[in-house]
Amino acid sequence: MVITVRNPVGSVLYFILSLLAQSILYIQLSGLFVAAFLVLVYGGAILVLFLFVIMLLNIRHADLGPEAAPMIKPMAWVFGVVLLAEAVWVAMGTKARFDGVSENFGSVPEVARLLYGKFVFPFELTSILLLAAIIGAVVIAKRTLS
Amino acid sequence: MINITPLIPELFLLVMAIVVLMLDLFSSRRTVVVPAYVSMAAVIITGFLVFKFGGDAVRWGSNAIFVADSFSQFFKVIILGAAFLAIGSSFGTADRMTHHRGEFFALLLFSTVGMMFLVSAKELILLYVGLELTTIPLFVLVAYQKTNRASSEAGLKYLIIGAASSAILLYGLSLLYGYTGTTYLNEIAQKTAVYFLSHGFIPNAEGTTDLVGMGPAFSVALMMIIAGLTFKLAIVPFHMWAPDVYEGAPTPITAFLSVGSKAAGLAAIIRIFDGMLYAFSHDTMPNDSWGTMMAVLAAVTMVAGNIIAIRQTNIKRMLAYSSIAQAGYILIGVIAASKLGVASCGFYMFAYMFANMGAFAIVGLYAEKTGKKNISDFAGLSKTSPIIAALMTMFMLSLAGIPPLAGFMAKYYIFAAAIEAGYTWLVILALLMSVVSLYYYANVVRIMYMVDSDNKHHIIPSFPAGLVLALTGIGVLLFGILPQSILDMAYKTASSFIF
Numbered sequence: 215m216v217i218t219v220r221n222p223v224g225s226v227l228y229f230i231l232s233l234l235a236q237s238i239l240y241i242q243l244s245g246l247f248v249a250a251f252l253v254l255v256y257g258g259a260i261l262v263l264f265l266f267v268i269m270l271l272n273i274r275h276a277d278l279g280p281e282a283a284p285m286i287k288p289m290a291w292v293f294g295v296v297l298l299a300e301a302v303w304v305a306m307g308t309k310a311r312f313d314g315v316s317e318n319f320g321s322v323p324e325v326a327r328l329l330y331g332k333f334v335f336p337f338e339l340t341s342i343l344l345l346a347a348i349i350g351a352v353v354i355a356k357r358t359l360s
Numbered sequence: 361m362i363n364i365t366p367l368i369p370e371l372f373l374l375v376m377a378i379v380v381l382m383l384d385l386f387s388s389r390r391t392v393v394v395p396a397y398v399s400m401a402a403v404i405i406t407g408f409l410v411f412k413f414g415g416d417a418v419r420w421g422s423n424a425i426f427v428a429d430s431f432s433q434f435f436k437v438i439i440l441g442a443a444f445l446a447i448g449s450s451f452g453t454a455d456r457m458t459h460h461r462g463e464f465f466a467l468l469l470f471s472t473v474g475m476m477f478l479v480s481a482k483e484l485i486l487l488y489v490g491l492e493l494t495t496i497p498l499f500v501l502v503a504y505q506k507t508n509r510a511s512s513e514a515g516l517k518y519l520i521i522g523a524a525s526s527a528i529l530l531y532g533l534s535l536l537y538g539y540t541g542t543t544y545l546n547e548i549a550q551k552t553a554v555y556f557l558s559h560g561f562i563p564n565a566e567g568t569t570d571l572v573g574m575g576p577a578f579s580v581a582l583m584m585i586i587a588g589l590t591f592k593l594a595i596v597p598f599h600m601w602a603p604d605v606y607e608g609a610p611t612p613i614t615a616f617l618s619v620g621s622k623a624a625g626l627a628a629i630i631r632i633f634d635g636m637l638y639a640f641s642h643d644t645m646p647n648d649s650w651g652t653m654m655a656v657l658a659a660v661t662m663v664a665g666n667i668i669a670i671r672q673t674n675i676k677r678m679l680a681y682s683s684i685a686q687a688g689y690i691l692i693g694v695i696a697a698s699k700l701g702v703a704s705c706g707f708y709m710f711a712y713m714f715a716n717m718g719a720f721a722i723v724g725l726y727a728e729k730t731g732k733k734n735i736s737d738f739a740g741l742s743k744t745s746p747i748i749a750a751l752m753t754m755f756m757l758s759l760a761g762i763p764p765l766a767g768f769m770a771k772y773y774i775f776a777a778a779i780e781a782g783y784t785w786l787v788i789l790a791l792l793m794s795v796v797s798l799y800y801y802a803n804v805v806r807i808m809y810m811v812d813s814d815n816k817h818h819i820i821p822s823f824p825a826g827l828v829l830a831l832t833g834i835g836v837l838l839f840g841i842l843p844q845s846i847l848d849m850a851y852k853t854a855s856s857f858i859f
Binding site: 334 | 362374381418420425426460463466467470471473474477483485486488489490492493496497499500503504506515576577580
């Protein structure tokens with residue numbers, strides 16, 4: 215629904231819905247902390263910001279441009295079905311052999327231990343990545359003063 | 361306590377990137393000179409640090425996360441070289457910008473740091489974050505000329521296709537993680553091989569064994585990782601972005617994209633496939649092998665890249681298709697999956713760096729002085745600027761693989777590696793396509809020397825651009841005649857792998 219709705223506001227709302235569903239999946243995997251974070255940060259903060267920005271832009275229906283090319287929709291269906299079949303084939307053909315997760319999987323201390331222990335380098339590198347992205351966003355978005 | 365000394369070169373460059381950013385903020389003279397020279401110096405010093413702090417690895421427990429082995433050192437030299445040459449040839453481009461000049465160089469350095477992490481990563485998450493750090497500053501750099509529509513369009517295209525391909529890569533990596541339950545490359549290598557040996561064969565009624573292989577999820581993971589990483593190399597059919605992005609981006613960035621980004625992507629491919637999944641290369645395990653998949657991609661890439669390049673009139677688009685074709689040749693070295701294969705990949709990338717950076721530097725210089733970008737506009741260049749024309753000839757012939765230039769030796773070793781690995785059909789195709797490529801490379805030379813025009817532009821490069829041209833020219837000639845020292849180094853890089 216996120217990509218089929220033509221109204222961007224509706225699209226964001228559907229995205230929030232899919233995030234809520236995703237966080238329920240995490241709860242079923244007993245990853246309570248991750249689930250809560252997904253709702254609070256992603257659903258609560260980021261997407262609400264999206265919503266504000268889209269509303270501020272004040273897009274009218276006429277601005278959305280013409281419908282996509284007529285071939286796109288059937289093509290999308292074909293590829294979607296192929297992808298679904300492939301996913302089913304993969305899921306059926308693979309014998310699952312997951313190692314059991316540890317007892318306190320998904321708890322706050324466990325997540326922190328992973329972030330600041332095993333994965334500390336990618337974690338720190340992400341901060342550099344965000345810095346570069348901020349600089350980039352400023353460069354692209356800033357109006358030239360004349 | 362984790363030992364972080366192998367990370368010192370990366371950390372130094374990172375600090376310098378931030379220093380460049382700050383310098384621009386506080387320097388009163390609004391010139392491009394200060395941040396550019398500081399960045400160039402930083403890149404050179406980082407190059408020395410790479411050698412000084414090499415050989416060790418950052419570990420977590422017994423598993424390496426980040427290695428500074430001879431393989432990563434070699435590719436870091438290529439990447440830093442590309443960054444150095446790109447900065448050197450971007451003085452003119454940056455000078456014509458009205459704003460954000462310091463950020464231009466800072467973003468370039470950030471991207472270089474990302475590439476260095478990508479080359480050294482021995483852990484999937486670090487590899488992925490390194491890849492993102494490589495790409496995201498490049499999105500911005502491609503779209504840097506905001507007033508130019510082509511540049512903005514190129515940036516947007518690169519952003520969308522880049523995001524999609526990195527999502528595919530992430531999907532593949534997560535499947536691999538699901539299979540093995542670990543993100544360390546060496547553990548994945550062990551676990552997949554052990555799994556194959558214990559589950560890959562099932563005894564059948566006739567008393568022999570049937571090959572079952574790893575199951576579909578593994579094949580899908582391989583395909584997705586290949587798709588995600590070959591996007592970086594612009595391998596057909598993941599090349600669609602390249603011509604438009606190369607054409608629209610500022611020329612130094614195009615050059616950096618076509619060399620640095622390719623070198624980093626190539627290193628990651630070698631690390632994953634020749635390093636981690638060596639057990640699944642062509643001849644050892646006939647099912648689930650990535651060798652055949654990549655051989656087909658390489659063949660298609662060489663044919664499509666070379667043939668489409670013939671029809672291009674814009675020189676940057678021509679070079680874009682030529683670099684697609686070159687990536688096809690390089691992939692042959694990966695498929696060979698041998699010591700010679702990895703060594704020839706490294707040497708090819710090294711030779712390709714000089715020729716391609718030099719060619720783009722001349723294109724950028726010419727467009728800057730005359731505003732013209734078509735191949736036919738180069739007519740009469742041999743009369744007005746004989747040295748530039750001679751250099752351009754050298755770069756073109758090196759890319760085509762004519763002796764005694766570096767490109768010839770590079771192609772020679774790639775083909776030798778492929779024949780050693782039994783891919784004779786691929787070599788024959790590659791040779792045929794090299795002949796085809798000579799047509800459009802020699803065409804540039806023909807236009808420069810044979811076609812008369814009333815062109816009166818005398819091109820005099822500025823000091824940094826002249827330095828870039830001199831270095832690349834010397835590199836193409838020197839490593840064509842005396843390739844031995846670099847070849848020895850490239851050969852040593854292969855010791856980082858099992859083979």
